[in-house]
Amino acid sequence: MGERRTKPVAIGSVIIGGSNPVALQSMTNTDTRDVEATLRQVQELVEAGCDLVRVSVPDKEAVEAFGRLVRAAPCPLIADVHFDYRLAIGALRQGASKVRINPGNIGDWERVDAIIAAAKERDAAIRIGVNGGSLPKHILAKYGKPSAEALVAAGLEYLDRFLAADFDRLVFSFKSSSVPNTIQAYRLAASKLEWPLHVGVTEAGTKWRGTIHSCVGIGTLLAENIGDTIRVSLTSNPVEEVKVGLEILRALDLRASGISVTSCPTCARTPEDLIGLAERFEQMVSGMAGQARVAIMGCAVNGPGEAREADLGLALGPGKALLFVGGEIVETVPIEQALQRLYDEVVRFLNRRRE
Ligand code: SF4
Structure with a gap:
């Protein structure tokens, strides 16, 4: 600029x-x-x-x-x-x-x-x-x-x-x-x-x-x-x-505040309702104070790579998701619990940053 x-x-x-x-x-x-x-x-x-x-x-x-x-x-x-x-x-x-x-x-x-x-x-x-x-x-x-x-x-x-x-x-x-x-x-x-x-x-x-x-x-x-x-x-x-x-x-990187949620465009490999999950998660974290980059990716092909780049992320598989924190897989979670687990990790991540 x-x-x-x-x-x-x-x-x-x-x-x-x-x-x-x-x-x-x-x-x-x-x-x-x-x-x-x-x-x-x-x-x-x-x-x-x-x-x-x-x-x-x-x-x-x-x-x-x-x-x-x-x-x-x-x-x-x-x-x-x-x-x-x-x-x-x-x-x-x-x-x-x-x-x-x-x-x-x-x-x-x-x-x-x-x-x-x-x-x-x-x-x-x-x-x-x-x-x-x-x-x-x-x-x-x-x-x-x-x-x-x-x-x-x-x-x-x-x-x-x-x-x-x-x-x-x-x-x-x-x-x-x-x-x-x-x-x-x-x-x-x-x-x-x-x-x-x-x-x-x-x-x-x-x-x-x-x-x-x-x-x-x-x-x-x-x-x-x-x-x-x-x-x-x-x-x-x-x-x-x-x-x-x-x-x-x-x-444009002119404001860094908030939780930025990136997600993939979905394709034939996407095994679960990624669009619904990403939208729901965006609502869950909207207005949350603090900064974090979160990735919600549709599969295990490109997903893990992107999820690793973010502070926290999910890469979906059939009926489950890999949960990433700081670039490492920390858990495999059932799909129904994936958003809540990710949310909890975001809260924990923000608390660690504040300390
Ligand atoms: S991350 Fe996987 S599911 Fe999402 S668009 Fe790329 S290949 Fe398809």
Whole structure:
């Protein structure tokens, strides 16, 4: 991966950019005014591995609720505001660590200046979300369409105005309609901006489509060392977004936490229901604290080799499984007990590591 380093920007207790790990964020989809339900979802997201949570603040009532959420939430909260600058100011006064605005839909620049003043008062950050649908007219006229160049040109113009107001706790994002455009816009932005980039493929779709589009878009950029915080957008429970985001980070060795379960693709040699077993085991260890590599392999041909590479593993045979710990076969277990035995060994392995 390349050497791109951005300016570090604090979002409450989480610092993004610089040499900090890529932060994972998601967004609640409850009614913000329902503080109890929203707080519950924030907690679920954090438990799933989310570092920062964004919450919509669509009206005055939501501003007040947002304050209560900030005081109870286990992570810094970001307020998502559209159109009404007073809501952004309200959310900042209620303790938002960052507000996400699109200067293109806030109206007169004096209003953006008022948001900047409120962010300064609170040492909060601002994400400038440049959106292809609301680019300044002169930029659209110059580029003809909301191309990657047009999006980045708008971002650079906004940047000048924020710097003129003596404010640089900034994060940028570029909302584009397709994965190739998104990749192009972020590559261009990364070559011109030293501020952290929030990377995501917006409106990616349902769980299946959205996961693939996000993996391609976000994964490509992260592999080029572009992106300081990511959000996977799915038409699904946001906890699923966090799971996908974590797996993207793990796939690129950008996050090592958790129990990583590898398994073979299965073939005619697979003697047992490996797919079911691997899925069940993944559920058993999801959310477990600590790090371990576990392999669940379908047979005794390639299985033992892979299982030996992992910290712990199973290689299945008809009605039984070989259990590996630290590369050694420690036991042959009946298939019905294999997952529980493996689980117990994972717990023992993690305890040994902690000692
Ligand atoms: S590990 Fe064995 S069962 Fe799994 S795909 Fe390879 S050969 Fe087939």
